[in-house]
Amino acid sequence: MDAFYASVEQRDFPALRGKALAVGGSPDGRGVVATASYEARKYGVRSAMSSRIAMQLCPQLIFTRPRFDVYKEVSTKIRAIFHRYTDLIEPLSLDEAYLDVTQDKLGIGSAIEIAKAIKLAIREELGLTASAGVSTNKFIAKIASDYQKPDGLTFIGPSKIISFLEQLPIEKFFGVGKVTAQKMKGYGIHTGLDLKQFSEHELIRKFGKSGKFFYHMVRGEDNRSVKPNRISKSVGIEDTFETDMRERKEMVTEFTELCDKLEKRLSGKSKEGRTVTIKIKFSDFSQITRSKTANFYISTADDILALVLELFSKVDTEEKRVRLLGVTLSNFYDADLERLNNPQLRLF
Incomplete structure (x- = not known):
């Protein structure tokens, strides 16, 4: 989907x-941008950017609070459109998914024509635009989907x-972030052709285990299948505060509320896990995470909170102001079960 959250807001209002619109954050400089409209992106406003920087780039920027319940409802309708054409759908998020159209339910006979039909249905039925990438594997299709946004179709x-x-350009490769792109350019790697000049061994030596991925990606090699029942690796919740917190008592109260909300999310997904992670972001935008793994599976707020407080007790917040707290549960039972049943996954 194109600027999904922002596009839904512009559709509904x-x-x-x-207008230059940011979903998330606030005009007083607190919080971060979740999604920016294309009008805002022209000024350099991007997702995960602090509101303060976004305002500096675009003084006329309008902020609105996210409505995740609405986005989830729209996402469900989008998925229903997908299912008209194939049942092999692997969601990546509310606004993105892989579709394997080898099993062509309507007998259209062309992946390009299926993509066109899906884009048209989303526009006519939901009043939104989507971009599609069509190719022979997931990696190339992903790059293609970003190539001509918004409202693009790249084969x-x-x-x-x-x-x-x-x-x-190397920064256009899926999986290459800003830091890695800069590191690559330090080695004279600016395009895919430059990257191909390095052996797999050299790339592993320079970039660790990611080097193997880079070696194969630039050759268009990706044998991953589309997995409709993709297992969630974690479920989390976090909150950015209107005013920085200073008192630990307030933070404990906030963690308690987050654990209650997380329990509800977990029950909706029928998830129970073993690893609890807390996230703390300070007023200077530095952040820390701390994790602990239990010997048994948990899903209730009380069990999660017990580990949260144990982790928090070891964090020094003296003379620090906190702007965000978060709690995540991972190492789920179903993921562990998959590892036990998959000999390849046991190696990791």
């Missing part, structure tokens, strides 16, 4: 259309994959 056929990847 006509006064916001054509990269087998004969074009190598030439497309060779000319692609």
